[in-house]
Amino acid sequence: MSRRFLSIGECMVELSQAGDGLLRKGFAGDTFNTAWYARACLAADWSVDYFTALGDDAMSDEMLAFIDKAGIGTSLIRRIRGRTPGLYMINLKNGERSFSYWRDSAAARSLAADPDRLREAVESADVVYFSGITLAILPHEDAETLLAEVRRAKAAGKLVVFDPNIRPRLWSSYDVMHTTISEGARSSVLVMPSFDDEAAHFGDDSIEATIHRYRALGAIHIVVKNGSDGVTLNFAGEQTFVPAEKVEKVIDTTSAGDSFNGAFLARYLEAGDAPAAARFATKVAARVVSEHGALVPREKLGLDGG
Numbered sequence: 001m002s003r004r005f006l007s008i009g010e011c012m013v014e015l016s017q018a019g020d021g022l023l024r025k026g027f028a029g030d031t032f033n034t035a036w037y038a039r040a041c042l043a044a045d046w047s048v049d050y051f052t053a054l055g056d057d058a059m060s061d062e063m064l065a066f067i068d069k070a071g072i073g074t075s076l077i078r079r080i081r082g083r084t085p086g087l088y089m090i091n092l093k094n095g096e097r098s099f100s101y102w103r104d105s106a107a108a109r110s111l112a113a114d115p116d117r118l119r120e121a122v123e124s125a126d127v128v129y130f131s132g133i134t135l136a137i138l139p140h141e142d143a144e145t146l147l148a149e150v151r152r153a154k155a156a157g158k159l160v161v162f163d164p165n166i167r168p169r170l171w172s173s174y175d176v177m178h179t180t181i182s183e184g185a186r187s188s189v190l191v192m193p194s195f196d197d198e199a200a201h202f203g204d205d206s207i208e209a210t211i212h213r214y215r216a217l218g219a220i221h222i223v224v225k226n227g228s229d230g231v232t233l234n235f236a237g238e239q240t241f242v243p244a245e246k247v248e249k250v251i252d253t254t255s256a257g258d259s260f261n262g263a264f265l266a267r268y269l270e271a272g273d274a275p276a277a278a279r280f281a282t283k284v285a286a287r288v289v290s291e292h293g294a295l296v297p298r299e300k301l302g303l304d305g306g
């Protein structure tokens with residue numbers, strides 16, 4: 001029987017510089033990126049579905065077609081009349097990248113506003129993935145709805161996975177951010193934070209401190225990513241360190257963490273061996289940072305020994 005990996009969040013229109021003042025259009029967003037890499041790495045007996053909300057404009061249609069073409073299920077995606085997707089632009093100045101966002105009125109902000117639909121989607125899944133960005137873009141009440149749903153899924157024995165992906169600019173205050181992200185972790189089985197973010201915004205002085213904090217909240221497994229310094233896994237108390245791959249030339253670290261998560265989960269779901277899954281995901285993420293863009297095509301991930 002086929003099993004379903006469900007990722008919940010926001011995919012945006014991406015505009016990047018294409019030279020001569022031209023802009024290139026793409027689609028990306030943390031939870032979508034993870035779905036992309038999970039799809040690339042999972043066998044065909046898994047379906048990967050994306051749960052979000054889109055509008056009814058041409059850009060929403062185009063994004064839907066793009067998601068579908070990636071082999072990611074779109075049947076659960078809500079369409080809202082009169083709304084549009086969020087948009088961001090990557091600016092390049094003297095080799096430094098910065099981002100401008102237009103996402104305040106994005107349809108995705110209403111992804112949890114239809115609780116029955118959300119429940120149906122979560123109930124249909126074996127694995128549920130969401131992030132701190134997913135929680136940050138929702139009105140407070142809807143974030144509570146989503147958290148209640150994932151808690152139900154956890155109680156039902158499903159693998160609920162959370163990447164805190166801390167983005168202070170998306171939150172109304174530090175207090176709300178701390179409380180809601182902690183609640184996200186408490187409602188999850190596996191938490192996959194990036195140490196940089198946790199140190200900067202929760203004041204953790206070591207990877208141990210991050211692991212301890214999330215375990216104390218009630219998460220069962222923790223995977224702490226630390227860029228080129230590797231990852232530390234704590235699975236039900238058992239700790240393992242996996243070093244990062246040596247990368248000759250880092251081209252673009254966009255979605256390094258998202259790709260790691262997708263590849264890790266794919267391998268973990270198929271074989272149940274967390275350290276082996278981390279070694280595999282480390283290789284995939286190393287390929288991703290060696291290429292431009294958030295979504296590296298499957299052929300370039302070296303999955304078939306290439």
Ligand code: ADP
Nearest residue numbers: 194225226227228244245247256257260282285
């Ligand atoms: P995030 O993108 O969430 O900040 P990290 O920077 O920790 O996440 O990167 C996630 C994973 O990507 C790391 O665990 C590592 O495997 C890989 N990675 C990131 N940067 C590098 C790098 N410079 N060299 C090799 N691997 C890297």
